[in-house]
Amino acid sequence: MTTNEGGPHPESGPQAAxxxxxxxxxxxxGGAARLGGADKPGVRVGGRTLLDxxxxxxxxxxxxxxxxxxxxxxxPVVWAREEPxxxxxxxxxxAGLRHAAAERVVVLSADLPFLGAETVRSLLAGLxxxxxxxxxxxxxxxxxxxxxxxxxxxALRREIAAVGGAxxxxxxxxxxxxxxxxxxxxxxxxxxxDTWDDIATARARIxxxxxxxxxxxxxxxxxxxxxLDVDTGALLDLARDAAHGxxxxxxxxxTFLVGYAAAQAxxxxxxxxxxxxxxxxxxxxxxxxxxxxxxxxxxxxxxWTDEDRQDAQxxxxxxxxxxG
Numbered sequence: 404m405t406t407n408e409g410g411p412h413p414e415s416g417p418q419a420a421x422x423x424x425x426x427x428x429x430x431x432x433g434g435a436a437r438l439g440g441a442d443k444p445g446v447r448v449g450g451r452t453l454l455d456x457x458x459x460x461x462x463x464x465x466x467x468x469x470x471x472x473x474x475x476x477x478x479p480v481v482w483a484r485e486e487p488x489x490x491x492x493x494x495x496x497x498a499g500l501r502h503a504a505a506e507r508v509v510v511l512s513a514d515l516p517f518l519g520a521e522t523v524r525s526l527l528a529g530l531x532x533x534x535x536x537x538x539x540x541x542x543x544x545x546x547x548x549x550x551x552x553x554x555x556x557x558a559l560r561r562e563i564a565a566v567g568g569a570x571x572x573x574x575x576x577x578x579x580x581x582x583x584x585x586x587x588x589x590x591x592x593x594x595x596x597d598t599w600d601d602i603a604t605a606r607a608r609i610x611x612x613x614x615x616x617x618x619x620x621x622x623x624x625x626x627x628x629x630x631l632d633v634d635t636g637a638l639l640d641l642a643r644d645a646a647h648g649x650x651x652x653x654x655x656x657x658t659f660l661v662g663y664a665a666a667q668a669x670x671x672x673x674x675x676x677x678x679x680x681x682x683x684x685x686x687x688x689x690x691x692x693x694x695x696x697x698x699x700x701x702x703x704x705x706x707w708t709d710e711d712r713q714d715a716q717x718x719x720x721x722x723x724x725x726x727g
Contacts, residue, residue, distance in 0.1 A: 423506075423507070423531075424465045424505045424506075424507070425463070425464055425465065425505050425506075425507040425508065425509055425527060425553070426464050426465055426466045426467070426468070426502075426503040426504065426505040426507070426508050426509070426556075427461040427464035427466070427467045427468065427508070427509045427510075427511065428468045428470065428496060428499035428500060428503060428508055428509070428510050428511070429454070429457055429458065429461070429467065429468070429469045429470070429480075429499075429511050429512070429513050430470050430471075430492055430495045430496065430499070430510070430511070430512050430513065430550060431444040431454055431469050431470060431471035431512075431513035432470055432471040432472070432484070432485065432488065432489065432495055433489075433492075433512075437597050437598045438597075438598065438599060438602075443513070443514055443596065444471065444474075444513040444514070445474065446596070446602060448516045448596070448602065448605045448606055448609060449516070449605075449606065449609040449610075449618045449619075449621075449622055450618075450619075450622040450626075451477070451621075451622050451625055451626075453513055453514050453515070453516060453596060454469070454474075454476060454513045455476060455477040455478070455625060456515070456516055456518065457511050457512075457513050457514075457515055457518055458476060458477060458478045458480065459477070459478070459520075459621065459625055460511075460515075460518040460519050460520050460522065460523055461509055461511060461520075461523055462478060462520065462630065463520065463523070463524075464505075464509065465504075465505055466481055466502065466503060466504065466505070467479075467480045467481065468480065468481045468482075468483050468499040468502045468503060469481070469482055469483070469499075469513075470482075470483045470484065470485060470495040470496075470498050470499045471484070471513070472484070472488075477625045477626070477628070481502050483498045483499050483501065483502055484498060485497070485498040485570075485571070486498070486571070487571060490570065490571030490572065491570070491571060491572050491573060491574075491575075492550065492574075492575045493563075493566070493570045493573045493574070493575050493577060493578060494570040494571045494572075494573070496510060496559070496563075496575070496578070497563050497570055500556065500559055500560060500563070503556055505556065506555060506556055506557070507527060507530060507531075507553060507554070507555065507556065508553070508554050508555075508556045508559065509523055509526065509527070509552070509553045509554075510549070510550060510551075510552050510553075510554060511550060511551055512550040512551065512595060514595045514596045514597070515551060515592065515593075515594070515595055515596075516594065516596060516605040516609070517591050517592050517594050517605070517608075518551065518592045519592065522540070522551075522587075522589050522592040523553075525587050525589065526538045526539075526540065526551075526552060526553035526587055527553045529553070529585050529586075529587045530553040530554070530555070530585070533585040535582075535583045535584055535585040536554060536555055536558035536559075536582040536583045536584065537549075537552050537553065537554040537555065537558065537559075537579070537582050537583075537584050537585070538552060538553045538554075538584070538585045538586070538587055539551065539552040539579075539584050539585075539586060539587070540552060540586075540587055540588075540589055540592060540593050541586050541587070541588050541589075541593065542590060542593040542594075543590040543593070545588075547579070547584070547586070548593050548595075549575050549576075549579045550575070551592065551593060554582070558582060559578070562578045562581045562582060563578060565581065566578060616635070617635075620635060631689045631690055631693070632690055633690055633693045633694070634693075634694060634697070637694070637697050637701075638658055638661070638693075638697060640701070641657060641658060641661065641697055641700055641701050641704065642654040642655070642657065642658050644701060644704040644705070644708070645657040645658075645700075645704050647708075648704050648705075648707055648708035649704065649707055649708075657700055657704075660700070661693065661696040661697055661700050662693065662696075664692075664696040665689065665692035665693040665695075665696045666689075666692070668692040668695065668696065669688045669689040669692040672688045672692070673688065
């Protein structure tokens with residue numbers, strides 16, 4: 404732990420899950436000079452904008468503030484704007500914090516294609532376990548990434564007030580250099596997109612065989628507004644059984660019907676009060692409904708495949724003679 408960015412970088416190793424609420428401030432109003440002035444938060448990687456990918460990673464926030472000009476997003480957010488527009492990260496952070504009420508605030512840039520919820524949880528756990536003012540991510544070279552971090556809101560407000568005066572144009576290190584920080588290492592999540600080469604690298608990595616299915620499912624869930632974790636392996640096994648045991652077109656049709664049945668079951672549970680309250684309860688009910696519908700469809704596929712063998716009558720000509 405250190406009080407400035409130039410000192411040693413001890414890394415935290417949070418193991419416990421975070422607890423308690425947090426808010427998120429996403430800075431998305433930069434000029435993207437190295438992208439030729441392109442709208443960087445709106446650049447798509449894996450079918451989703453960079454901004455939407457970051458918003459998915461901090462979906463557990465009570466309030467998510469995006470400091471930028473308003474635009475369509477996959478998730479609801481609160482919009483804020485620094486004064487003047489384009490006034491830099493310190494002015495943007497100040498504008499975003501004015502809408503944050505939670506004691507813990509996750510601060511993120513909008514150009515992080517590989518940031519996930521697990522990294523956000525690690526930052527929050529690092530903050531809780533250290534007693535520091537903030538927990539920042541480090542890149543592969545060990546450098547602090549202050550725009551991928553979890554901070555104590557009061558510490559940020561205190562140091563912004565200490566900077567005083569106009570904040571436009573001031574570097575973020577004017578603030579972070581005064582904070583007690585702990586570090587969390589995650590070289591993949593720290594990858595940011597500053598150039599078109601970075602964008603190309605991110606797109607290529609997402610399409611690698613080991614990543615593409617998870618990326619596609621995440622993109623579809625964002626596009627459809629679904630916040631649900633399901634057993635992907637079980638659904639793939641069901642699709643395989645339907646294709647091999649019935650007919651190839653049965654695979655997509657069966658998985659669609661499983662999803663439809665699960666949605667109906669979850670809606671019934673919500674209407675009758677059987678599901679736990681809130682969004683988390685609805686998601687849990689939906690996941691269980693998918694699992695139950697999948698189990699039923701798998702059993703049906705097995706019966707379909709086996710019924711001819713089960714019902715086959717023995718060939719009299721091959722029946723062994725009566726031993727008596």
